[in-house]
Structures are given as C-alpha cells and as structure tokens.
Amino acid sequence: MTVSILKQGNYLIASVQSALTDTEVIELRDALLAQVAKHRSRGVIVDVAAVDIIDSFAARSLTTVARTNRLRGAKTVIVGIQPEVAVAMSQFGLRLDSAYIALDLEAGIQLLTA
C-alpha cells in the first residue's frame, strides 16, 4: 500500500505517498481504524499532500474514519489538502464532517498536542 502509518506516542501519523485507488482507500480506512483500536490512540493525522483528488468515495471513507474515531474518543486530523483539491471539493459540495483539518503536518501535531 502506498501509505505508511507511524506510531508516535499516543498518536498515529498516516502519510499517503501517491494517488490512491478505491481499493487502497478502503485499505487505508480499515488500517487506520484497526491501528487506532490496537494502540488505543488519542488521535490520528492523515497527510494527504500527495493525493491528486478527493472525490465522493475518498471523502466518505475519511468521514467514516473520523466518525468512528470520535466514538472511540480519538481525533482525526486531515492535513495537506492541496489548494486545487480544496476548490474541487468545495465546488462538488464534499465535506469531511467529524474530522479536524490543519494546513500541514506541523499544524496537525500542534492541534493534537495543544
């Protein structure tokens, strides 16, 4: 999978390395949910800076992660959404409900550790 998930203290950091197929989006979703449960994480950062698009399927999958984590008391922070991707999501009407959003990894870590 073109995603690496690192454990950093009470948090997880998932970095998406390239464009994802729908199958890989599902694998990412399931891996994040499993890892958050296994490590009893307080939060997870998903860095999507290398992602080419966020369409309805990717948005729904990330929202599922965020909603599920919230019910576990864990925060989900999406970081690195590219400006063009943000404009396309806005025009489409896609939202990432239940997720926190931060500009980049550094801001995401600040948000979780504040």
Added chain:
Amino acid sequence: MSEEVRVPIESDADTVIARQAGRDVALRLGFTRTDATFIATAISEIARNITVHAGAGEMIVRELNEDGRTGLAVIARDEGPGISDVAAVMRQDYRSNAGLGMGIWGAMRLMDEIDIKSSPGEGTTVTMKKWCGFDEVAAFLDH
C-alpha cells in the same frame, strides 16, 4: 493534430490512469491546475460508475476546438445495464451518499456540460465537456 487519449476501464487502477490522463491533457491544453483537478475528479466519479455498475468500459479524453475556443471532452462508454430514467438522474432525484447519482451530481458541478445517453440493456455513454477559461462557478450560479 488534436489530442485524444483512450483508457480501457476494467478496475479501479484504470480509474487512476484515466484521471491522470485527463489531468495531463488538460494541463497541455492550457487549463489551470484547479480546472485540471475538477476534470480529474469528475473522471474519477464517472469511471467509478463504470466499474461498479457495468464492470468494464472505456474513457476517451479528447481535445475540443469550437468557435475559436479550446476545450476538453471526456467520453465514458460502457455496455452495462444502462439507466432507465436518465432525466431523473440529471434532475438529481438519484442523489444519495452512494451509487450512481452522487458521481453524476459531482460531475455536473465540476464540468461545464454533461450529457447522458442510456437505456436499459443498451449501456451508457456519458459525455462531459469543459472549456478553457470558462468560469464554472458563475455558470453554475446562473442555472
């Protein structure tokens, strides 16, 4: 010679190839990075309709030159079960969090023109167009 790229769609990996091809052609034709991302996102939605509902099909990305303006057409074809009520899809009656409607709905907002030809058992052809320099937000608000 005008540009044309054909991508067979048989799996979700082909969807990524198609949306990257659409982005590449768009950038070569002079579209902004934002417009190229709109096009790639619309291609992803429509390609998913092919893999989920028809199993396989084809996408064609084609340069357009009409009335002195440059554009890009995406033609998505499949021989799947087809759509019985295309008008309802276009009216967004089908809009839901999953399935056909959401993808078409997104593509309608991201592209300048969209046309669907389909009937049960006859497959589906979706043709989407976007024009260079066209303000899609203003056009949408004008609808």
